[in-house]
Structures are given as C-alpha cells and as structure tokens.
Amino acid sequence: xxxxxxxxxxxxxxxxxxxxxxxxxxxxxxxxxxxxxxxxxxxxxxxxxxxxxxxxxxxxxxxxxxxxxxxxxxxxxxxxxxxxxxxxxxxxxxxxxxxxxxxxxxxxxxxxxxxxxxxxxxxxxxxxxxxxxxxxxxxxxxxxxxxxxxxxxxxxxxxxxxxxxxxxxxxxxxxxxxxxxxxxxxxxxxxxxxxxxxxxxxxxxxxxxxxxxxxxxxxxxxxxxxxxxxxxxxxxxxxxxxxxxxxxxxxxxxxxxxxxxxxxxxxxxxxxxxxxxxxxxxxxxxxxxxxxxxxxxxxxxxxxxxxxxxxxxxxxxxxxxxxxxxxxxxxxxxxxxxxxxxxxxxxxxxxxxxxxxxxxxxxxxxxxx
Amino acid sequence: xxxxxxxxxxxxxxxxxxxxxxxxxxxxxxxxxxxxxxxxxxxxxxxxxxxxxxxxxxxxxxxxxxxxxxxxxxxxxxxxxxxxxxxxxxxxxxxxxxxxxxxxxxxxxxxxxxxxxxxxxxxxxxxxxxxxxxxxxxxxxxxxxxxxxxxxxxxxxxxxxxxxxxxxxxxxxxxxxxxxxxxxxxxxxxxxxxxxxxxxxxxxxxxxxxxxxxxxxxxxxxxxxxxxxxxxxxxxxxxxxxxxxxxxxxxxxxxxxxxxxxxxxxxxxxxxxxxxxxxxxxxxxxxxxxxxxxxxxxxxxxxxxxxxxxxxxxxxxxxxxxxxxxxxxxxxxxxxxxxxxxxxxxxxxxxxxxxxxxxxxxxx
Numbered sequence: 001x002x003x004x005x006x007x008x009x010x011x012x013x014x015x016x017x018x019x020x021x022x023x024x025x026x027x028x029x030x031x032x033x034x035x036x037x038x039x040x041x042x043x044x045x046x047x048x049x050x051x052x053x054x055x056x057x058x059x060x061x062x063x064x065x066x067x068x069x070x071x072x073x074x075x076x077x078x079x080x081x082x083x084x085x086x087x088x089x090x091x092x093x094x095x096x097x098x099x100x101x102x103x104x105x106x107x108x109x110x111x112x113x114x115x116x117x118x119x120x121x122x123x124x125x126x127x128x129x130x131x132x133x134x135x136x137x138x139x140x141x142x143x144x145x146x147x148x149x150x151x152x153x154x155x156x157x158x159x160x161x162x163x164x165x166x167x168x169x170x171x172x173x174x175x176x177x178x179x180x181x182x183x184x185x186x187x188x189x190x191x192x193x194x195x196x197x198x199x200x201x202x203x204x205x206x207x208x209x210x211x212x213x214x215x216x217x218x219x220x221x222x223x224x225x226x227x228x229x230x231x232x233x234x235x236x237x238x239x240x241x242x243x244x245x246x247x248x249x250x251x252x253x254x255x256x257x258x259x260x261x262x263x264x265x266x267x268x269x270x271x272x273x274x275x276x277x278x279x280x281x282x283x284x285x286x287x288x289x290x291x292x293x294x295x296x297x298x299x300x301x302x303x304x305x306x307x308x309x310x311x312x313x314x315x316x317x318x319x320x321x322x323x324x325x326x327x328x329x330x331x332x333x334x335x336x337x338x339x340x341x342x343x344x345x346x347x348x349x350x351x352x353x354x355x356x357x358x359x360x361x362x363x364x365x366x367x368x369x
Numbered sequence: 370x371x372x373x374x375x376x377x378x379x380x381x382x383x384x385x386x387x388x389x390x391x392x393x394x395x396x397x398x399x400x401x402x403x404x405x406x407x408x409x410x411x412x413x414x415x416x417x418x419x420x421x422x423x424x425x426x427x428x429x430x431x432x433x434x435x436x437x438x439x440x441x442x443x444x445x446x447x448x449x450x451x452x453x454x455x456x457x458x459x460x461x462x463x464x465x466x467x468x469x470x471x472x473x474x475x476x477x478x479x480x481x482x483x484x485x486x487x488x489x490x491x492x493x494x495x496x497x498x499x500x501x502x503x504x505x506x507x508x509x510x511x512x513x514x515x516x517x518x519x520x521x522x523x524x525x526x527x528x529x530x531x532x533x534x535x536x537x538x539x540x541x542x543x544x545x546x547x548x549x550x551x552x553x554x555x556x557x558x559x560x561x562x563x564x565x566x567x568x569x570x571x572x573x574x575x576x577x578x579x580x581x582x583x584x585x586x587x588x589x590x591x592x593x594x595x596x597x598x599x600x601x602x603x604x605x606x607x608x609x610x611x612x613x614x615x616x617x618x619x620x621x622x623x624x625x626x627x628x629x630x631x632x633x634x635x636x637x638x639x640x641x642x643x644x645x646x647x648x649x650x651x652x653x654x655x656x657x658x659x660x661x662x663x664x665x666x667x668x669x670x671x672x673x674x675x676x677x678x679x680x681x682x683x684x685x686x687x688x689x690x691x692x693x694x695x696x697x698x699x700x701x702x703x704x705x706x707x708x709x710x711x712x713x714x715x716x717x718x719x720x721x722x723x724x725x726x727x728x729x730x731x732x733x
Contacts, residue, residue: 131730132661
C-alpha cells in the first residue's frame with residue numbers, strides 16, 4: 001500500500017464520496033484516514049475537543065490533549081487532507097461527564113466511552129457529518145460493519161485482543177449505514193506497520209488506557225474534585241450488616257473491588273453492594289458476588305429488533321469473556337440469565353449480546369440477582 | 370482561494386518583502402565593530418521613521434519587541450513591576466492584555482475588567498489599557514476621549530492602547546491619542562511576523578519583562594531583529610502613506626460585500642455598525658453555528674474566522690461577544706470577514722456568493 005497516499009492534494013481516485021474521519025491523534029484513526037484515501041474517498045479529518053478543565057486549561061495527559069490534536073493535525077497534513085478541531089465540550093460534559101459522575105453517586109459503575117459513542121460520536125457528530133456535506137463517518141474502532149440482504153451487521157474486529165465492538169453495541173441500522181470502520185479488518189500490528197510504512201508520527205504511539213477526561217490521574221480523585229457530593233462518608237459493613245469501618249464516599253468503590261477498602265475481614269473481602277441512599281458499602285466473600293441473572297435497560301438491537309433465538313453470549317464488562325446466557329424481554333428492558341453464575345455483575349456497566357462474532361445489541365445493567 | 374482573514378494576519382506588503390530581501394546587515398547591533406555598527410544603524414534609522422510615523426516626540430520612545438503580545442505584556446506588567454498599583458482594562462481587550470492584567474493580580478495589583486474603563490480609574494490606578502480597534506468586531510474605541518478622562522481623574526495613571534488592529538485604517542498618533550504606551554505588531558499591516566514595537570512616552574518608568582543583556586535601553590533584553598524591524602518599518606511607511614486610499618478602496622469592497630450578502634440572507638445582522646473600521650465585516654449568519662459555516666467556507670475556498678481559536682484549534686465563543694452581552698447562540702452565529710491591502714473589488718461578489726451558499730446549507 002506504500003506510496004498510494006498523495007503527499008499533497010486530494011486528487012487520488014475520485015468518486016467514492018466524502019468521508020469525515022474522527023482522528024483522535026492515535027495510530028488507529030490515523031491509519032483509518034489513510035485507508036479511506038487509498039480507497040478513493042475524499043477525506044476531512046476532525047478531532048473532537050471534548051473536555052477542558054474548569055479553568056479553561058486543556059488536559060496534558062491521557063487522550064484528547066493538545067498534543068494529541070497536534071499529532072492528528074500532522075497526520076492529516078502528511079496525508080494531504082483538511083483538518084479541523086470541533087468543539088464538543090458542552091455536549092460531552094452534558095452527555096458523558098455529568099451522567100458518569102451521577103452514576104457513581106448512585107452507586108453504579110458507569111462506562112463513559114459507551115455514552116460518548118451513543119450521544120456524541122455517533123449522534124451529534126453524525127449530524128455534523130451530514131451538515132459538512134460528507135457521506136460517511138469514519139472512526140478508528142477495531143470492529144467491522146458488513147452489509148447483506150438483511151441489512152447492516154456489526155462484527156468484532158479481526159484482532160481479538162483489540163476488539164472494540166462492545167462500546168459500539170448501541171449502533172443501529174440508521175447509524176451503521178453512515179459509518180465506516182476501516183481498520184476492523186486489521187490487527188493492531190498491521191495497523192502499526194501500515195502507519196510506519198506511511199511514515200506517520202503516530203506509528204509507535206502508546207495506547208491511552210485512561211478515561212480521556214480524567215487523564216493520568218485517578219478517576220476517584222477526579223470524582224471527588226468535580227462532584228463534591230462524592231465525599232459523603234458512610235459505613236463499611238459485612239453482609240450481615242455489622243459495621244467493619246468507615247469510608248469517605250461511595251464513589252471510591254466499585255462492585256467486585258478487592259483492594260483499597262481499608263478493612264481487614266480475615267479473608268479476602270470484596271465490595272459486593274453499594275447503597276448510595278445510606279452511603280453504605282457492603283463487603284462480602286467472592287461467592288456473595290455471584291449473580292445468576294441481571295436486569296438491563298436502555299436495550300437496543302443492531303438489527304432494530306430482537307434476535308430470533310434467545311440463546312446468546314453476553315459480555316458484562318469491556319475486558320470480560322462472553323458467557324452463554326438467555327435473554328428475555330421487550331422494548332428497552334430485558335432480563336439476562338447466565339448459564340452459570342457470574343461474579344461482579346456491576347450495575348451501570350454494559351451487557352452486550354453476541355452471536356459468535358456478531359454484536360446483536362445490548363443495554364445497561366440495572367440490577368444483578 | 371479567497372483570503373478574508375486579514376485581522377488575523379496579512380500577507381507581506383511588497384515594500385516589506387523588498388526591504389527584507391535587500392537587507393544584508395547580519396551583524397549583532399550591540400557590538401562595536403563595523404558589521405555591528407551597520408546593523409545598529411539600520412535599526413536606529415528604522416526607529417526614527419517609526420517614531421515619526423506615529424507622532425512620537427523622540428526615537429528613544431520606540432522599543433522594538435517580538436510582536437503585539439510582547440508589547441502588551443511589557444506595557445502592563447512592566448508598569449506594575451516598576452510601581453505597584455491597580456490595573457483597569459477594557460472587557461473586550463485582546464487576550465494578551467487580559468492575561469497580562471490577570472498576571473498583575475499575582476503581583477498584588479487589583480484588576481478591573483470593565484466596559485467603562487474611565488469610570489473605574491481612581492488614585493490607586495497605575496495603568497489603564499483600552500484597545501484602539503477591536504480585533505473581532507472592528508469597533509473603533511474612543512481612546513483619546515478615555516485618555517483625557519483618565520488623566521483628569523489621575524494624571525499619574527499610565528494609559529496604554531493596543532493599536533495592533535488600528536494602523537491599517539485609523540490615525541495612530543500618540544500625541545493626539547494622549548497615550549503613554551502604544552502597541553503595534555508588524556504582521557497585522559503587511560510586515561513580517563515576530564516583530565512589533567511598544568511606544569513608551571519619555572519619562573514613563575517600565576521594568577523590563579524580558580531580562581538579560583539590557584538591549585533597547587534596558588527595556589527589552591535580547592538581540593534585536595534588524596531584518597524584521599526593517600520589514601516592519603517599510604510596511605508601516607507604506608501603510609500610513611496609503612491609508613486614505615485604503616479606507617476608500619477597501620471600505621467600498623467591504624460595503625458591496627455586505628450589500629450582496631444581505632440580498633441573499635434576510636436577517637443578516639452587522640455588528641458594531643456605528644463605528645468600525647472599513648476592513649472589518651463582523652456579521653451574524655442567522656440560525657447557524659460558526660464552527661460549521663467556517664469549515665464549509667474553507668472547503669469552498671474562502672478563509673474567514675470567528676471568535677478566538679483555542680490552543681487545540683477549536684472555535685470558542687469569544688470573551689469579546691460575551692462582554693458585549695451576547696448569548697451563546699448569537700455569539701455562535703458570528704463570523705468575521707476582514708479585508709486587506711491585497712483585496713480586489715471582485716472579491717466582494719465572489720465571497721458573498723460563497724457565504725450565501727454556505728448559509729443555505731448550514732442553516733440549523
């Protein structure tokens with residue numbers, strides 16, 4: 001593929017249409033932009049400015065930093081495409097950071113990347129894509145969109161280690177028709193090799209594992225700083241209700257957490273419940289964490305309707321393996337029954353249904369049982 | 370490509386480019402030998418011309434700097450460093466002034482940011498800063514009148530004006546303005562980037578902000594930029610000489626642009642219409658978001674601007690419009706077109722057609 005990218009101008013293989021590529025400044029979206037060009041698309045690169053500190057300063061660590069925008073800008077220049085930074089600070093605060101903080105205050109374990117994709121990237125930015133006269137929105141996610149006679153399908157990325165289909169489960173037919181994920185067919189090693197072959201400065205760039213708006217800091221410190229209610233102290237109790245200690249705010253805890261409770265129970269203790277109403281944290285044994293089923297809401301299906309078969313595989317965390325389960329329900333509220341009990345089914349996290357490599361849909365865990 | 374962002378920066382005037390191309394005095398102006406002397410002579414000749422062009426009483430009142438931002442910093446921070454007192458600045462000032470004022474808080478000064486600077490002055494005010502032309506709206510501010518009022522309230526208060534946007538079209542005469550300090554930046558009037566000047570009235574005490582070898586009579590350390598200075602003063606010369614013609618010619622282009630746009634966009638609102646420069650056209654495109662309209666204009670080959678760009682390059686609702694009482698929505702509709710010495714009569718209709726087309730596509 002070397003040498004196909006023009007150094008200047010956008011004259012290569014016209015006719016595919018215009019693509020708006022969301023460039024984070026990382027290697028994946030850099031290569032996504034290059035691939036679209038190679039496939040004959042006219043490309044406009046954009047970086048979303050999503051967060052600034054209350055004093056107006058920009059984060060210097062984590063993703064979405066000034067440095068990342070500069071990397072994206074430089075890659076766009078090397079590829080010879082126009083590049084802009086779009087201000088989504090208000091939308092991001094309202095749709096992602098606020099609900100994320102409120103969810104922690106409510107004793108939940110939220111996934112901000114899912115909400116960002118739902119409300120910002122594949123909603124506000126999709127609208128913007130059309131207004132800017134583009135035909136498709138492109139991101140650097142490791143996942144695949146394929147189309148057959150039944151419609152669009154969302155599949156896992158080819159690289160099982162890097163698959164990001166989980167955080168895209170909310171995409172429906174309307175979105176998938178306007179979205180391209182060109183690096184979903186590649187392994188991360190392929191992506192890096194391609195970036196290196198093109199001489200892009202992001203080729204060897206480390207991946208950011210942090211929550212973008214928190215940066216390199218601890219998310220719990222961020223919570224306490226930005227959501228003062230998160231500092232409400234309370235009791236740490238065992239499953240029998242006996243007080244074991246005290247804490248300075250439930251937002252420091254997440255279901256399944258073992259370290260950092262500050263309490264010795266004589267055996268390995270896990271956070272098994274968080275009760276925000278009384279600011280109580282319940283510790284228990286590993287068995288207490290097991291749940292045979294969970295209720296989920298905000299459920300959507302990629303196909304626009306539930307699958308014909310109730311037998312699916314479910315992923316209950318970004319990094320967990322899918323487990324067999326049956327799903328039942330209608331509308332946006334469903335019950336997931338696991339084939340065997342699962343540990344640390346955390347309300348607020350996202351349950352995503354798979355059929356092999358295909359994402360069927362998913363929703364937000366409301367309650368484990 | 371049609372460039373209507375001359376308030377951000379201008380292409381070099383041929384006079385400036387020529388002066389720099391022909392400039393061969395590479396010497397360090399601060400040495401004793403012949404090569405140094407030649408460079409020193411060049412900047413001193415330029416200093417004399419610069420002083421004359423803005424009505425300064427003596428060339429030693431001109432301090433060459435690295436640009437408008439540095440001049441503003443030296444004027445405000447330098448005043449307060451030399452003698453601690455309070456700072457009053459206009460609410461629509463450039464960030465270089467606002468941030469310099471904010472820094473003075475750390476030096477122990479009280480800082481007033483206000484739309485009515487004259488009224489905020491009292492016996493403790495060390496320095497007042499009011500821009501001559503607002504960079505965003507093009508509004509011309511009554512600096513001479515405010516300077517008179519300030520001096521009446523407190524004759525010891527220093528009056529600074531950031532005249533960076535003004536030189537192109539407005540009379541810039543330090544005596545007539547009655548100011549003690551005045552900032553200019555070469556690249557706003559057809560000179561090179563990275564060079565500017567600060568007029569410092571004889572007798573005004575400033576402590577340097579850049580410390581070092583004591584160049585510029587101790588007021589600004591660092592080896593001067595003789596070639597840049599030569600380019601700046603050549604551009605200044607051409608700008609001042611051609612100012613009346615510029616006003617007529619560019620004003621007519623701007624007016625016919627606005628007329629053509631308003632024929633296609635009903636409800637087009639021109640801001641600061643009362644008192645503005647002939648080169649600025651700051652308008653509200655109804656029911657749009659400038660972040661979208663500017664990208665579409667860029668894609669169509671028209672360079673314009675809005676608000677102020679943040680470090681990352683995103684467009685932010687500007688403090689200027691906020692200070693003028695605009696809501697977020699109205700401020701989001703505002704776009705600035707700024708014409709320049711290179712603008713041609715035909716630019717008006719070309720630009721108007723692009724703006725109207727974009728508006729039709731980008732309406733929310």
